[in-house]
Amino acid sequence: MRLQKIKQHYGDKVSITWHPFALRPQYDPRPFQFRDSYAENAWKRASALAEPDNLSYTMWPHEEFPRWSMPGLEAGVAAQRQGEELFLNFHTQLFRSFFIDSKSLIDKDNLVAVARACGLDMTTFLRDIEDKAFQDQVRQQCVEAVDTHLVSAVPTVIMGGKRRQIGMVPEEAYWQDLAALGLK
Numbered sequence: 001m002r003l004q005k006i007k008q009h010y011g012d013k014v015s016i017t018w019h020p021f022a023l024r025p026q027y028d029p030r031p032f033q034f035r036d037s038y039a040e041n042a043w044k045r046a047s048a049l050a051e052p053d054n055l056s057y058t059m060w061p062h063e064e065f066p067r068w069s070m071p072g073l074e075a076g077v078a079a080q081r082q083g084e085e086l087f088l089n090f091h092t093q094l095f096r097s098f099f100i101d102s103k104s105l106i107d108k109d110n111l112v113a114v115a116r117a118c119g120l121d122m123t124t125f126l127r128d129i130e131d132k133a134f135q136d137q138v139r140q141q142c143v144e145a146v147d148t149h150l151v152s153a154v155p156t157v158i159m160g161g162k163r164r165q166i167g168m169v170p171e172e173a174y175w176q177d178l179a180a181l182g183l184k
Contacts, residue, residue, distance in 0.1 A: 001053050002171045003157070004088070010183060018080060018087070020073040020138055021145040021154055027068045034065035043099075049168045057099045071129075072098070072105030074138045075115065078128035082120055090118045 007014055034040050040059060047057035072094065079090035093114050097103045103110045108129075115125045128134045145151040149158060157165045163177040 001055070001092075002174060005171070006174055006178065010178075013183060014178075018076075018091070019145050019149065019151075020077055020141050021151045021156070022069050022073060022139075022142040023154060024067055024069045025139065025142055027070070030067070031063075032065045032067050034060040034062070037065070039065060046168045049170065052171065058102055061102050066104045066106045068106055070135070070139070071108065071111060073142065074129050074135055075105075075111040075125075077138045077141070078125050078134070079115065079118070079120055081128065082124065086118060086120055090115060090120065093118055 003016055007016055032039075043057050043059060047055075050057065076087070076091060076094065080087040094105065094111075097110060097114050098105050105111065111129070112122070112126070116122060145156075149156070153166050155165075155168070157174065159165075159174075159177050160181040163181060165173055165177065
């Protein structure tokens with residue numbers, strides 16, 4: 001949302017490139033308790049920072065918390081292949097699905113429901129997320145995020161190849177960085 005405000009303000013002077021980064025690249029079947037964990041504390045901090053954007057996170061109500069991020073990332077890249085507008089809608093709705101509606105991003109039925117609701121071409125979407133070569137490409141993009149762009153957290157926003165914001169930061173931090181890069 002914040003980046004879209006910036007894009008609307010600056011128009012063609014700013015381009016946004018979305019790149020997947022896996023917080024949890026390997027499947028871990030062990031149960032993880034959300035309540036009283038570092039993840040719950042992070043959600044509370046992010047929710048507080050999102051309040052100026054009229055967003056609020058629902059604390060994860062389920063006993064176990066998903067410990068894998070690849071299915072959601074693969075779905076996002078599959079949506080991205082179908083165009084920027086569809087991707088942005090999918091990204092927003094997937095965010096809502098996880099952080100507000102408490103639905104797992106590991107659950108294929110959830111990913112498919114969000115894709116369908118966003119108007120994605122379902123034949124293409126399903127073909128992509130089920131294709132091993134496609135999954136390998138997404139994993140490679142995640143490796144590049146770390147190795148090439150030095151990403152270590154989400155979100156990581158790199159502006160002009162010089163300025164970097166890591167994690168949820170106040171919107172003003174982005175505007176200050178852009179001003180420092182010469183955008184008024």
